Amino acid sequence: MPSQAGRCAVVTGATSGIGYEAALALAGAGAEIILAARDAAKSERAMASIRRRHPGARLAFQPLDTARLASVRAFGERWQSEGRPIDILLLNAGIATVPNREATEDGFERQLGTNYLGHFALTGLLLPFVRQDAASRIVEVASLAHRPGRIHFDDLQLARSYGPQRAYRQSKLAMLMFGLELDRRLKAAGSPIRSVPAHPGAARTDVFRRGDRAGPVQRLAGHAIFSVIGQSAAQGALPLLFAATAPEAEGGAYYGPDGIWELKGHPTRADIAAHARDKGTAERLWSVSEALTGIRCAV
Template structure:
């Protein structure tokens, strides 16, 4: 696996991929690489103008790319359901779902359209619902995979069932860490459930290390003393969005990527470098907490994997 790059992506002709948050940053770089390898790629996002621009840029690099853009707002469960319905109306199957979109450490507590804390709702609950809606198509896919984007921040995360939505006490980074821990736990639990129910999925996760994206540039850490320190360290400890997308691409395409695997950069503290197996913290491996989170998520979103699987 040492030195793995986009040159190692196998041919993806005939594969169909959906990527959330694909109009910029990690999602765009992921879409670009998959399109270049021959996959049919559906980029999703909240901004149609940015979506059209992303399509144009990818077509400039790969004129024959099979790509499309669709509106999808993970902070609105109705938007998630609408996208899934539109996709199902035009596609018989789905081979690859990359749950990439996210928001980071919002200074003030905000809520989604459904009343969820914004980071939990966008980063995790929206992806939970999307994956459930798309399960029938994934089950009909060719060696289907689901890749969840987690973060080094999962190491500091806990699932606070007593205040899951941060309504009692909101802390920007605590909420972000919880959402990214939830994404990793979701990936591991999805693999367990797939194994038990025979869904046929390969579910894994990845993180980009310290990748320079708009999430970092526009986040609260970009200001003040922390922001100045970050700019000093960036040349040594960070990598580009294209490099940060490599763990995701490895998880999504490599024959070496394992069910329930987690991948990140190989350098100090997994900050940068080519993809290797990443450290999974003990709390992320807690199957009892993951099962409870799964049930709570089903209740909150009103979407049940079990009902969808039976319907499929």
């Protein structure tokens, strides 16, 4: 990884799993890390852990719950008041396989709201502060689950047809399509900022093992399966770090592990399902997301 000295990285969901590992690595390379997370106590523990590895690390906690638009707006307002430039915006926070349908306070299906809509809104609020530089990156954490996923415009909040995996797949497909569409719009506007989606493969993380919304069956299954076929959270973070820092990482490309079925390994170009490349669907999703969040993501 190139030196990240003098750079600022905002990492959502940085208290555990691949978000923590990415924050740890970026801090070790010299970046200032803003841990954007829900839990202040967990954030303090994460920062203490990072400082044990990197005593000189520059770290700060900023409260953010991507499942609550009020929290996203408050984060954006605080950032606007400071006016600080951002070099890396790593959109990582997420939950998976919520067993029964839940709605956020904004009326969104919880996985779509947490994994995608909150991040769409956050990007819209922070994009004016992302440094206009070729080294600046916005990294959207997608998943292998995007492949069987579909955007259900006729029932986007899955009020009629909820299923834990159906919801997760839709949210991660939305993240990937957002990342690809954002890069298209950045290029069309002549911006040097790169939007580079990535996925961690089958990483052993809290999102399945002990996520606060995952049921006991999902936690047990996730732990058992990922223990056999998966890789560590630190290894899973490598495609995210490559997307965020490698000079050769291309905007609009997608990165993941190089092993069989992209389950584990080292960073390489990942496969994008054909339906994830559909520009018409991406543009419609963008418009719907702006309408739902009330936040314009203007490029």
